[in-house]
Structures are given as structure tokens and as C-alpha cells.
Amino acid sequence: MLCARYSEGSGVEITGSPQALAELARDLEAGASAPIPLAVRAPHPYDSALISIELRHGDGPLRLIVENETLVVAADRAALEVLSRNIAFFVGDASPQDGGAHLHVEWYPGNECIAQDSEPLVIAFDQP
Numbered sequence: 001m002l003c004a005r006y007s008e009g010s011g012v013e014i015t016g017s018p019q020a021l022a023e024l025a026r027d028l029e030a031g032a033s034a035p036i037p038l039a040v041r042a043p044h045p046y047d048s049a050l051i052s053i054e055l056r057h058g059d060g061p062l063r064l065i066v067e068n069e070t071l072v073v074a075a076d077r078a079a080l081e082v083l084s085r086n087i088a089f090f091v092g093d094a095s096p097q098d099g100g101a102h103l104h105v106e107w108y109p110g111n112e113c114i115a116q117d118s119e120p121l122v123i124a125f126d127q128p
Contacts, residue, residue, distance in 0.1 A: 001039040003126070004053070005046035006066050011106070011120030013046065014053075014071075021123065022091045024053075028073070029084040031055060035070070055080070063115040064105070071119075082113050087123060096125040 002016040002024060016024070027036055036053040043049045048069065056074040062083055063074045075083070086103060094101035106120035 002036070002053075003039045003041050004050035004071055005041075005043045005048065006050055006071070006119075007045075007047040008066075010046070011122065012050070012064065012066065012071055013122045013124065015124050015126050017126055018091050018096060021087060021125070025084045025087040025091065028055070028080050028087070031057060031077070031080065061113050061115045062105075062118060064119040064121055066119060079113050090123060094125070099127075101125060 002014055002020050004012055004014045006012045014024070024036065032055055038050055038052055040049045040051060050066065050071050051069045053071045053073060056072055057077070058074050059076050060079070061075065062079040065072045065074070073080070073083070083105065086105065090103040102122050102124040104120070104122055105114065107114040107116045107118055
């Protein structure tokens with residue numbers, strides 16, 4: 001199962017097993033309509049634990065926001081596909097044994113797939 005933690009100003013971290021992260025990639029690609037439940041764990045070193053991920057289909061680039069303990073992923077179809085492919089590539093290329101292996105999803109100048117006001121996101125494998 002996936003777990004997500006959040007700190008205002010620092011962003012969101014999603015962790016999970018390779019299988020759970022691959023399933024997240026598939027859910028994003030398919031445009032899941034139901035909220036994706038998250039395991040709630042102690043948030044340290046973040047400020048809070050999130051309880052779900054919600055997809056909102058819209059126009060424009062990827063925008064990640066936190067509302068009421070939920071990570072809202074708002075984007076057009078193309079941006080969701082890019083995010084899905086990046087997560088799938090990370091899962092296929094990295095290994096949980098690679099200490100510290102992670103994927104950054106955040107805006108930078110010239111990156112038109114992510115909105116400038118999007119929360120930064122780090123995706124990583126669960127650590128034993």
C-alpha cells in the first residue's frame with residue numbers, strides 16, 4: 001500500500017512497494033475515478049500524513065495540491081500520461097535495494113508539463 005506525507009513549503013512524499021507504485025502509475029494512466037486510499041503512518045519528518053489521492057481531470061499541466069489530507073492530482077490527459085510513464089520508468093529502472101532511490105516531480109523553468117504553483121513531489125520505495 002502507498003503512504004503519503006506532507007509539509008507545507010516542502011511538498012509531498014509518496015512511498016510504496018514496487019508493486020504499489022506500479023499500480024499508482026496504472027491508476028494515473030487509466031484516470032481512476034475513485035479516490036486512491038493511502039496507508040496512514042507517522043508523518044515524521046513531515047508535518048502530516050495524507051489519507052488519499054484524488055484525480056481531477058482538467059485542462060493544462062500537472063498541478064499537485066493538498067486539500068483536507070488528500071493529494072489532489074489535477075491535469076489534462078497528456079500530463080497524467082507523462083506522470084504515469086515517469087513513475088513506471090522509476091519502478092522498472094530503480095530497485096528498493098538502491099538506498100535513497102527516488103523520483104522528483106516538480107516545476108522548473110522550461111518544464112511545461114508541471115504548473116509553477118504545483119506542490120513538489122518525491123516518489124520513493126518503502127524503506128525496511
